[in-house]
Amino acid sequence: xxxxxxxxxxxxxxxxxxxxxxxxxxxxxxxxxxxxxxxxxxxxxxxxxxxxxxxxxxxxxxxxxxxxxxxxxxxxxxxxxxxxxxxxxxxxxxxxxxxxxxxxxxxxxxxxxxxxxxxxxxxxxxxxxxxxxxxxxxxxxxxxxxxxxxxxxxxxxxxxxxxxxxxxxxxxxxxxxxxxxxxxxxxxxxxxxxxxxxxxxxxxxxxxxxxxxxxxxxxxxxxxxxxxxxxxxxxxxxxxxxxxxxxxxxxxxxxxxxxxxxxxxxxxxxxxxxxxxxxxxxxxxxxxxxxxxxxxxxxxxxxxxxxxxxxxxxxxxxxxxxxxxxxxxxxxxxxxxxxxxxxxxxxxxxxxxxxxxxxxxxxxxxxxxxxxxxxxxxxxxxxxxxxxxxxxxxxxxxxxxxxxxxxxxxxxxxxxxxxxxxxxxxxxxxxxxxxxxxxxxxxxxxxxxxxxxxxxxxxxxxxxxxxxxxxxxxxxxxxxxx
Numbered sequence: 001x002x003x004x005x006x007x008x009x010x011x012x013x014x015x016x017x018x019x020x021x022x023x024x025x026x027x028x029x030x031x032x033x034x035x036x037x038x039x040x041x042x043x044x045x046x047x048x049x050x051x052x053x054x055x056x057x058x059x060x061x062x063x064x065x066x067x068x069x070x071x072x073x074x075x076x077x078x079x080x081x082x083x084x085x086x087x088x089x090x091x092x093x094x095x096x097x098x099x100x101x102x103x104x105x106x107x108x109x110x111x112x113x114x115x116x117x118x119x120x121x122x123x124x125x126x127x128x129x130x131x132x133x134x135x136x137x138x139x140x141x142x143x144x145x146x147x148x149x150x151x152x153x154x155x156x157x158x159x160x161x162x163x164x165x166x167x168x169x170x171x172x173x174x175x176x177x178x179x180x181x182x183x184x185x186x187x188x189x190x191x192x193x194x195x196x197x198x199x200x201x202x203x204x205x206x207x208x209x210x211x212x213x214x215x216x217x218x219x220x221x222x223x224x225x226x227x228x229x230x231x232x233x234x235x236x237x238x239x240x241x242x243x244x245x246x247x248x249x250x251x252x253x254x255x256x257x258x259x260x261x262x263x264x265x266x267x268x269x270x271x272x273x274x275x276x277x278x279x280x281x282x283x284x285x286x287x288x289x290x291x292x293x294x295x296x297x298x299x300x301x302x303x304x305x306x307x308x309x310x311x312x313x314x315x316x317x318x319x320x321x322x323x324x325x326x327x328x329x330x331x332x333x334x335x336x337x338x339x340x341x342x343x344x345x346x347x348x349x350x351x352x353x354x355x356x357x358x359x360x361x362x363x364x365x366x367x368x369x370x371x372x373x374x375x376x377x378x379x380x381x382x383x384x385x386x387x388x389x390x391x392x393x394x395x396x397x398x399x400x401x402x403x404x405x406x407x408x409x410x411x412x413x414x415x416x417x418x419x420x421x422x423x424x425x426x427x428x429x430x431x432x433x434x435x436x437x438x439x440x441x442x443x444x445x446x447x448x449x450x451x452x453x454x455x456x457x458x459x460x461x462x463x464x465x466x467x468x469x470x471x472x473x474x475x476x477x478x479x480x481x482x
Contacts, residue, residue: 006451013054013454014445016047018417020058020067021438022428023410027307029314029374031412039412040067048074052082056090057458059097060465062437064430068097069109076126077118091122096465098130103140106130107147114154127155137163138178143198195219199226224248228256245275250324251431253279255316257344265344272344276323283433284327292367294329296322297357298346299373300336303409305348315348317408318372320432325370328436335361337373352376354420355383362391368402370439374409375418375426385421392423404442406435 023040027033044067047055056075059068075082075090082090098106110127113119131151134140140148141163149167152159165173166181176182183196191209194202199222206216217230227243245253257265257272265272281288298318306313322343326332337357339346354377361369377384388403405426407417419426425445427438444454 009051010444010451010454012046013051013058013451015416016043016055017058017061017063017441018407018426018428018445019043019410019415020063020071020428021430021434022408022417023412024064024066024310024430026309028310028409029303029305029307030376030409033309035412036410039410039415040070043415044070044074048078048081052086053089054455054458056086056093057462059093060461061441061458062430062434062461065101065105068101069105069112072097072109073112073116073118076113076120076123077116079120079122087122091126092466093462095126095129096468098126099133099468100465103134103144104147107144107151110151110154111147114150119154124155127151128157131155131157136180138166138176138181139198141166142180142184142201195221197221199223199230225252228252245271246278248275248279249431250276250279250283250433251316251320254319254323254432255312258312258316258319258347262345262347266342269342269344276319276344277327280320280323280327283324284436287436288327289330291325291328291330293331293365294325294368294370295333295335295361295364295366296325297354297361297369297371297373298322298334298336298343299352299354299371300339300346300348301350301352301376302348303352303374303376312348314372314374314408315346317406317429317432319343319346321370321372321406321429321435324432324435329368333361333364333366351379353379353383355380355387358384358387362387362395362401366401368404368439370435371403371405371420372429373405373407373420375405375407375420377420388421388424404439406438 019040020043023036025033025037025040028036047058055071059071063071072094075094079087098109113123131137131148137148137160145167148163151157152164152167158164159167162176162178162181166176166184170185173185176185179196183193184201186193187197187202187205187209191205191211194205194209194211194216197205199216202216202221205211206213222230224244224247228248248256253275257276260268298315298321300315300318304312304315304318306315322334326334334343335357336343336346337353338350352373354371354373358371375384392399403424405420405424406429407426408429409417410428411418417426417428425442427442427445429435429438441457444457
C-alpha cells in the first residue's frame, strides 16, 4: 500500500472512530436522530467492507455501546465475508466487549440478532458463554426476564432447572429455593415481597398491588443508577434517597450536578466539588500531575444544552474534562466561553465566542490547550480558526503549545465531528473519562500519523481488553467458531 493509500485508510478509520465515539444515534441540538442513524449505517457498512480487521478492533478503542452493538451484529451476521483467521480473532474480541457492556444492552443486542436471523454456531456459542458467565441467572430471570428467555431459546442453551421453570412454567411452582425467584413468585399475590425485588421489577407489580410511588421508593432495592435517575421523583414525594456521590462515574456525576438548580449547586458547592475531584482522581490514577501546565476551554454556549434526549450532555462532558484536566495537570486554568467563577454554576447561554477565549487561553502559554466544544464558532464566524492559524504561524511555529479539540457532538451531514481549525486535531468524545486516551489518539487526526502506527495502537488496545481476567475464559471458548 503506497503512502497516499495509507493516509486515506488512516483518515477513513479515524472518521469512523470519531463518529462511533460521539454519536449514539440520538437527536442532537442541530441534527435529528434519523440523520445520525443513516450516517452511522453508511460508515459501518463502509468499514465492514473495506477495513474489517480494524472495524473489529475498534471494539477496544473506546467507542460507545450503541456502535459496539452494531459492530457485533455486523460481524456475526457476515461470517461468509471473513477469513478463518478473522473469525478466530473476532470471537474473543466480541466476547470481551460483551463482558464490559451493561447486561440490559447485551440482552437487547441478542434480541436484535434473533430478529435479524443471525443464528450461526459462532453466534450461539458467544451467547451461551456470556450467559454462563453471568453471576446470577436467577436475578436475570427476574430483572431481564424476556431478554434471558429469548437468548436461551436463540442459543439452544439448557438453563438451570429453577431458572428455566421460572421463565417458562412459573405458575406451576409452589416454591423456589432462590430467594429472588421466590420473592418474585410471592409478589404476584403478596405486596410485602416487593421490598425484596429489584426496583424496576417491583415497579411493575406496584400498580397491581396498590402500592404508591412513595411507599415503593421507601422500601425498594435501588442500584446507584436508579437512585440517580429517581432523585427528582424522590424529591417530589419527599422521600430521602441517598446518593453515593463520591463513588459515581465522572460524567454521570457532572450530568447530575447540572440537573440541579443553580442555587442548590451554589449551596452545596464544597460537597459537589469534592465529589467531582474524587471522581477525576480515580480516572487519572497514576497519571495525576503528569501533564504539565494545562488550560481547558469549555463551551457553555446555548447549544451545549444538547437535545431533549441528551439534555446538557455536551456541557456535562466539558465540566467532566475540566476536573479531569485539573487532576492530570501540574497547573490548570479552566476557562469558559461565558461563565466566570465557580465551574459548578455553568449553564447553557449565549453565542459561541471561541476566538476571544482562545486568545485568553493562549496568553497563559500552556503546555497543552484542550478545547471542548461543538465548534459552531459564530462570534465572529471563523474567528477561532484564524486565531489558531496566526498563533501557529507567527507566535508558536515550533508548537510548544499542543492544541487538542474534543468535540462531544457528531455532525451527521458531514460524516464527522466538526473541526475547530485546520491543523488542529479534532476528536469525538462521549464521556469526559475518555479525555486522556483521546488526547493520545489526537495525534493521528492531524494527518501526520501513519496507518501502521494506528494499527499498532489498535492492537495495543485489543490486547488490553483481552487481558481482562473477567473475560479470559469466555474469550477462549468463543474463538474460532463459525
